[in-house]
Amino acid sequence: MNTQFIVKYSLASRLIHWLVALMVSGLFGLGLWMRELDYYSQWYQTAPQLHVLIGLILALLMIGRVIVRWKKKPPKPLSTLSKFEVFAAHAAHAFLYLFIFVMIVSGYLIAVADGDVMNILGFFDLPVMDSLFERQEDLMGDIHEWLAWGLIIFAGLHGIAALKHHFISGDDTLRRML
Numbered sequence: 001m002n003t004q005f006i007v008k009y010s011l012a013s014r015l016i017h018w019l020v021a022l023m024v025s026g027l028f029g030l031g032l033w034m035r036e037l038d039y040y041s042q043w044y045q046t047a048p049q050l051h052v053l054i055g056l057i058l059a060l061l062m063i064g065r066v067i068v069r070w071k072k073k074p075p076k077p078l079s080t081l082s083k084f085e086v087f088a089a090h091a092a093h094a095f096l097y098l099f100i101f102v103m104i105v106s107g108y109l110i111a112v113a114d115g116d117v118m119n120i121l122g123f124f125d126l127p128v129m130d131s132l133f134e135r136q137e138d139l140m141g142d143i144h145e146w147l148a149w150g151l152i153i154f155a156g157l158h159g160i161a162a163l164k165h166h167f168i169s170g171d172d173t174l175r176r177m178l
């Protein structure tokens with residue numbers, strides 16, 4: 001296929017896509033690691049703060065991503081794709097956005113649930129707010145943990161689908177995002 005005529009996602013969309021993929025994977029690994037730390041580990045306090053800091057940067061990036069997507073429409077679906085494939089791709093993207101936003105909101109609600117000020121690596125205090133509902137920390141903790149697994153599995157399948165398009169179907173799906 002001639003790469004000269006590929007209509008790619010905008011540079012900003014591509015950069016944000018790969019940064020978000022990196023951060024989501026990093027947050028997942030960091031999240032699983034930090035919950036195993038014991039009180040005497042030097043990372044016991046700092047690892048969750050780092051997790052929240054990266055999570056907040058992710059939130060800003062996602063807001064940027066929505067603005068970029070709104071201002072600069074993504075390229076039209078490839079003509080070689082069936083209607084079903086186009087629909088499935090759109091649905092998968094919408095789910096990825098939704099997953100990430102729920103992760104951000106649930107993570108924030110865990111971090112502020114006990115009403116104590118959380119200082120982030122000495123840089124700033126996380127704005128606190130009153131508990132919104134009972135057992136907020138437990139409930140949001142469960143949602144955050146289950147959705148983290150759901151998101152990582154779903155994003156993995158999404159990546160495999162992109163590789164299938166590239167190596168098996170031989171179309172430009174992946175090249176448009178590179």
Ligand code: HEM
Nearest residue numbers: 027028031032052055056103104107108110111141145148
């Ligand atoms: C897509 C982004 C994110 C992923 C993949 C992720 C992943 C995880 C994982 C795997 C855990 C361990 C869960 C457990 O077993 O308890 C965790 C815990 C946690 N996350 Fe996230 N996280 C994300 C975003 C955020 C954000 C944006 C915040 C806050 C603003 C946050 C705050 C927390 C907190 C406070 C915990 C500790 C929960 C506890 O002590 O039980 N996370 N996260």
Ligand code: HEM
Nearest residue numbers: 013020021024025089093096097155159162163173174177
């Ligand atoms: C945590 C990891 C990932 C997340 C959260 C993620 C999320 C997304 C989202 C939300 C879109 C929609 C694009 C938009 O709205 O601008 C997208 C598109 C895309 N992603 Fe990912 N992605 C991840 C990992 C990957 C990986 C590992 C690959 C490749 C191996 C990949 C390849 C693509 C491609 C090719 C598109 C464009 C698809 C099309 O045009 O239909 N992504 N991704």
